[in-house]
Amino acid sequence: MSTLLDSAHDALFSDGEIIVSMAGGTEIRFPVAENPRLARGFSEQLNHIEIPPLGLHWPDLNEDLSIQGLLKRPRAISLIGSSPVF
DSSP states (O other): OOOOOOOEEEEEEETTEEEEEETTSOEEEEEGGGSHHHHTOOHHHHHOOBOOTTEEEETTTTEEEEHHHHHTOGGGOEEESSOOOO
16 A cells, blocks of 8 residues: 655646646646536636645535545546656
């Protein structure tokens, strides 16, 4: 089992994607269309993102995603910057 050492620093919704900036400099992008709950959200709901220690939470949409889970979905993720740290 790997341990996630990097954590989400910031997250936002832009142009149909959720963009997560990690503390270590990596950026994760994934389309909201890939997630049924997020796909039904409005911009205001999609931009209301809380960042608990291990993932992302959209309180208005009752959705939670873990960073480890996002990193396991290569087709839905674009990594920019340094490599992710596990």
